Amino acid sequence: MTDNRVEDLNIESIVPLITPEQLKTDMPSSEAAVASVQNGRQVVRDILDRKDHRIFIVVGPCSIHDVDAAKEYAARLRDLAEEVSDTLYLVMRVYFEKPRTTVGWKGLINDPYMNDTFKIQDGLHIARRLLIDLAEFGLPLSTEALDPISPQYLQDLITWSAIGARTTESQTHREMASGLSSAVGFKNGTDGSLTVATNALMSVANPHRFLGIDQGGKVSIVSTKGNPYGHVVLRGGGGKPNYDSVNISLAEQALAKSDLAQNIMVDCSHENSNKNPALQPLVMDNVTNQILEGNKSIIGLMVESNLKHGRQNIPANLDDLEYGLSVTDGCISWEETEDAIRSMRNKLKDVLPKRNS
Numbered sequence: 450m451t452d453n454r455v456e457d458l459n460i461e462s463i464v465p466l467i468t469p470e471q472l473k474t475d476m477p478s479s480e481a482a483v484a485s486v487q488n489g490r491q492v493v494r495d496i497l498d499r500k501d502h503r504i505f506i507v508v509g510p511c512s513i514h515d516v517d518a519a520k521e522y523a524a525r526l527r528d529l530a531e532e533v534s535d536t537l538y539l540v541m542r543v544y545f546e547k548p549r550t551t552v553g554w555k556g557l558i559n560d561p562y563m564n565d566t567f568k569i570q571d572g573l574h575i576a577r578r579l580l581i582d583l584a585e586f587g588l589p590l591s592t593e594a595l596d597p598i599s600p601q602y603l604q605d606l607i608t609w610s611a612i613g614a615r616t617t618e619s620q621t622h623r624e625m626a627s628g629l630s631s632a633v634g635f636k637n638g639t640d641g642s643l644t645v646a647t648n649a650l651m652s653v654a655n656p657h658r659f660l661g662i663d664q665g666g667k668v669s670i671v672s673t674k675g676n677p678y679g680h681v682v683l684r685g686g687g688g689k690p691n692y693d694s695v696n697i698s699l700a701e702q703a704l705a706k707s708d709l710a711q712n713i714m715v716d717c718s719h720e721n722s723n724k725n726p727a728l729q730p731l732v733m734d735n736v737t738n739q740i741l742e743g744n745k746s747i748i749g750l751m752v753e754s755n756l757k758h759g760r761q762n763i764p765a766n767l768d769d770l771e772y773g774l775s776v777t778d779g780c781i782s783w784e785e786t787e788d789a790i791r792s793m794r795n796k797l798k799d800v801l802p803k804r805n806s
C-alpha cells in the first residue's frame with residue numbers, strides 16, 4: 450500500500466506533558482524560596498549596576514544527575530558562601546539541560562534515569578523539587594536556559610541564567626532570554642567569536658514577539674519587554690582561551706563600540722581551561738590578578754566544580770556510577786573549590802570595596 454502522508458514522517462510519537470501551571474500546583478514555591486530568589490536576583494542586578502562591590506561566582510557541577518549529591522554539594526557551598534560573602538557572591542550551578550556538540554546524555558530533565566527512557570515529565574518534577582529545596586536552603590541558583598519552553602516550568606526559582614555557546618546566536622534563545630526574569634549571561638561562540646554574544650546583547654535588551662506557551666500550556670504569542678540585565682561570558686573557543694588581559698581588553702572595546710555595559714563574566718572552564726579542570730584555579734588566579742591590577746569590567750566568574758575531581762562516562766550498569774563525580778565535563782573537587790574561592794576572597798577583600806569609587 451502507498452503511504453500518502455506528507456507530514457510527521459519522521460515523528461515517532463507526540464505525548465502530552467503536564468502544564469507549567471499543574472507542575473506548580475503540585476510543587477508550589479514556598480515563601481522562603483521566593484524570598485531567596487528575589488534577594489539573589491537583586492544582588493546580581495546590583496553587582497551588574499555597580500551598586501554592590503562584590504563579584505558573583507556561578508559555581509557547581511557541570512550537570513546535575515544525582516539529587517543527593519547535589520544537596521550535599523549545596524550544603525557545603527552554603528557554608529562557603531557565608532564565609533566569603535563580604536567579597537564574593539556564590540550562585541550554585543544547577544544545570545539540568547546539556548547542549549551536545551553531537552549526541553550524548555542531554556541532562557536530568559531529558560533523561561532523568563540516564564537509561565534512554567526519556568521520562569521528561571519525571572525529569573521536570575525532579576528538577577523543580579530540587580530547585581525548591583535548594584532555594585529554601587537560601588542558595589541563589591543558576592541554570593542554562595536551553596529548551597525554549599522549560600523556563601515556564603522552572604524560571605521562578607532561578608537567580609541567573611546562561612545562554613550557551615551553541616545557542617547564543619539563535620534567535621529563538623535571544624527571544625526567550627528577552628523575557629526571562631533573571632539576569633542572563635551569553636557565552637561567546639564555540640569558535641571564540643565574541644560578535645555573536647554582543648549581537649545577542651543588543652537583541653535581548655529589546656522587546657520581541659514569538660511563539661511559546663502560557664502557564665496553562667496553550668500555544669501562545671509571547672510579547673516580551675526586553676531583558677536589561679544581559680552580559681557576556683567569555684569561555685574561550687576555537688582552541689584558544691580568552692580570559693587573559695588582552696582578550697578582556699578586546700571584549701571591553703567591543704562592548705563600548707556597541708554601546709553596551711562593561712560587564713564581563715569569565716568562565717574558567719570549557720575552552721578557557723582546555724577542558725582540563727585542574728587549570729580552572731589558574732584561570733581564577735589570573736582573573737584575580739587582573740582585578741588587583743585595576744580591571745573594572747570583570748563582574749563574575751563561572752567554575753565547574755563537584756564533590757570529586759574529574760569526570761566519568763555513564764556506565765552501562767548505573768550501580769557503577771561513582772558518587773559526586775561529573776558525568777559531563779570534568780570538574781574541580783570540593784577541596785580545590787574551597788581553596789580557590791578562599792584564595793580569591795583573601796586577595797580581593799580589601800580591593801573590591803574601593804573598586805567602584
Ligand SMILES: O=C[C@H](O)[C@H](O)COP(=O)(O)O
Nearest residue numbers: 547548549550551553777778
Ligand atoms: O558543558 C558541557 C559540555 O561542554 C557541553 O554540554 C558540550 O558537551 P559535548 O561537547 O561533550 O557534547
Ligand SMILES: C=C(OP(=O)(O)O)C(=O)O
Nearest residue numbers: 548613614615636684719
Ligand atoms: C555547556 C556549557 O558551556 P558552553 O555553552 O560554554 O559550552 C555549560 O556551561 O554547561
